[in-house]
Amino acid sequence: MKRITIKDVAKKLNVSVSTVSRAFNDKYDIKEETKDLILATAKSLGYRPNPIARKLIQQRSYNIGIIVPEFVNSYFPDVIMEAQKVLIDKGYQVLIMQSHDSSETELKNLETLLDNMVDGLIVSLIREDDNIEKYKELVDAKMPIVFFNRVADKLDACKVVFDDFKWAFFATEHLILQGYEDIVYLSGPKHMKLSLNRIMGFEKAHRKHKREVGKIIPCGFYMEDGAAAAKLMIETNNVPRAIFAANDHCAIGAMRVFKEYGYNIPNDVAIVGFTESRLAEHIHPTLTTVEQPTKDIGITAANLLIEQLENKGMFVPQTIVLNGRLNVRESSVTH
Amino acid sequence: MKRITIKDVAKKLNVSVSTVSRAFNDKYDIKEETKDLILATAKSLGYRPNPIARKLIQQRSYNIGIIVPEFVNSYFPDVIMEAQKVLIDKGYQVLIMQSHDSSETELKNLETLLDNMVDGLIVSLIREDDNIEKYKELVDAKMPIVFFNRVADKLDACKVVFDDFKWAFFATEHLILQGYEDIVYLSGPKHMKLSLNRIMGFEKAHRKHKREVGKIIPCGFYMEDGAAAAKLMIETNNVPRAIFAANDHCAIGAMRVFKEYGYNIPNDVAIVGFTESRLAEHIHPTLTTVEQPTKDIGITAANLLIEQLENKGMFVPQTIVLNGRLNVRESSVTH
C-alpha cells in the first residue's frame, strides 16, 4: 500500500505536477475547472499532500513548541489545549514539554524543540533569570516567541499575562471587607514577577483600608506547600484569621491541615485561593478563588504567535493583559 | 543567520556529504578518526542535522500520535507524559489530541494525525464500537498502534490494560470486610470493557462472601456525575452504607453532596474511589482508592510501540496487564 504522490495524480490526468500543486495551494494561475477536476480525482485516489516534503521545500517546520513548568495544576493543560486548537487549525503541529520546575530540564526541552526546528515557541518560564541568555539569543534571532503566565521583564517579546496585581487586590479586599483582621498571604516564589505583583496587590488593599499590611510567607503552588505552611502556623501558634493562598492547590493543602487540627473554615480561619481549579467547587467548604481566563490566555497566545509567524520581521512585541473574576464561595464568608 | 547544512560541514573538511552523514549515523564504513573530526567540527560550526530532510528520505515521519478522551482527570496527562519521555529519547515527536468524550472529535483527531503522517499511535478509545472500522483499517494496514485503558476486544492490536476486574474485586472486598452491607457501585459507562470488568469484580467479591450483589448504577467519570448520583440517592431515600465509585472524581463529587446533606463519611456512608488522583490524599476525609501504575502504563505503551515500529511486519500483538494497589484511607474505615 504505497502512498499516493502528487505525480500519481498528475499522471492520471495528464497534467504537470506544478498544476496539481497549484490546485492544492489555491494559486491564482489555474483555471477553476481544472482545479476542481484535480481536487476531485485526487480525493478519489486518496491523495494526501506529504507535509514533510512541503516543509522541506518551504523551509518551515510548521512545528510550534510549548514549554510549561508542570501539569499538576489544571491551569497549564487548560491553556495549552486551547492554544493547540488554534494552532492545529492553521496547520501547525504542537510539541508540548514540561520542565517539572527545573531550569535544567527547561533548557533541555528548549534544545529538543530547536532540534525539531520549531517555527515558534509558547513559554511559561520556571524562573525569570535562569535561561534568560538563551531566550535572549532566540528573541534577537527573530524567533517568534510568546511568553505567558510566568514572564521575564528583561525580554522584549510578546507576553500574555494576567492582571495579578489587580486580582490579588480584589481577593485581599474581599477578606478585609468580610471583617477579618490579620490576613496572611501565602505567596508564590519571590523570583517570579507574578508573585511580586500579587504581593503588591495584597499590600495595596491593606493600605486602602488603612490596615497594617499582613504577613507575607513564601510558599509554593502545590498542596504539600500549603499543608506545610499551615502546619507551621499551627505549631508556632500563629494561625491568622484569614489566608490568601498562592493558588487553589496551596489553599486546599492548607485547608486539609487546618481541618485535621479541628479548625473550622471559614469560622476559625477564612481562606481564598487563586487560579480557579476544578476542585474549588467540589471541596468542603467550597473555595473562594480568583478565576483566570485560561481559554482566552491560550487563544491569545496562539494568535499572537501566528501573527508573528506571518509578519516575520515587521512585528512589534506586545503585552496583553487579561482580566479575571473573583468567585466568592463558602471558604471566605462567615455566616 | 542561515542554518548550517551538511554541505557546509563537508566543504569545511574537504570530505563528501556522504562521509559526514556516515559520521552522524554511526555507520560502520568510516574511520574512527575522521568520524571524531567531523563530529567535532560539526559541533563547532553549530550544525544540527535537519530532521525534516531525514524524514523525507527515510520515508518516516518520526511522529507518534496520542489520542485520549480528556485531560480532566490527571490519569491521562500522567501516562502520556511518561510515554512521551520514552518516545522523545528515541527521536520521536509526539502529537497529543483530546477527544473530549466525543467520537466525532476522535475521528477528526485521527484524520489530522494521519495527515501528519504519524508512524504510530497510542490510543485510549471513547467508545469501543464507534470508530472501530477506521481502526481496523489501520491495524490491517500494519499501522503500529497500542491501545490502553479503554480498549476494544475486536481489535487485534497491542494493548496495555489495568486489571480492572481484580482491583474492583479487592476494593469491594475491602468494603465487605469492613462490615458494610448494602454496597452500591457507581459504575462507568456500560459500553466500556473496563466498566464491565469492574462490575464483574464487584459481583465476584459479593459472591465470595455469600452476599447479595449490590446495586449497580451507571454513572460517569466526573465530579458532576458523582454529585448527581449522590443527590438522587438522597432524594429517593436510597442512601447505601457504602459506595464504590467509578473513579476518584466521581467519588469526590458524591462525597461533597453527602457532606452538604449532613452525612458523615465514613460513619454514615463509606466510600472508595478508583484510579488514585492527586486529590485522594488531600480531601477530607482522605479517600480510599485503587492506585493505577500510570507511569508504567505510559512507559509500557511507548515501549510496545517502539518494538512494533522497529520490527514492523513480524510482530505479534500482545496484551500486557499491569498491577495496582489499594490505598486504604479514612473514607472507608469506620472507627
Add this chain to the structure above:
DNA sequence: AACAGCATCGGTAACGTTTCCGAAAGTAGT
C-alpha cells in the same frame, strides 16, 4: 496586422538528507 497583456500551463531546480554503487587503496594469502 502588429503588438501588448493576460490566463493557463509545463519543465526543472531546489530543499537537506540518506542510500546505493562503485572506486581506490591497503592487506593478506598463495
Add this chain to the structure above:
DNA sequence: ACTACTTTCGGAAACGTTACCGATGCTGTT
C-alpha cells in the same frame, strides 16, 4: 606478482513537494 577481500570514501540518485521561468494561445487595442 596475482587475486581476493576489506576498509574507507566519493558521486549521484532519490524522497515529494514548491517556486521560478518560460512557453503557448487567446483577447483586445491601435
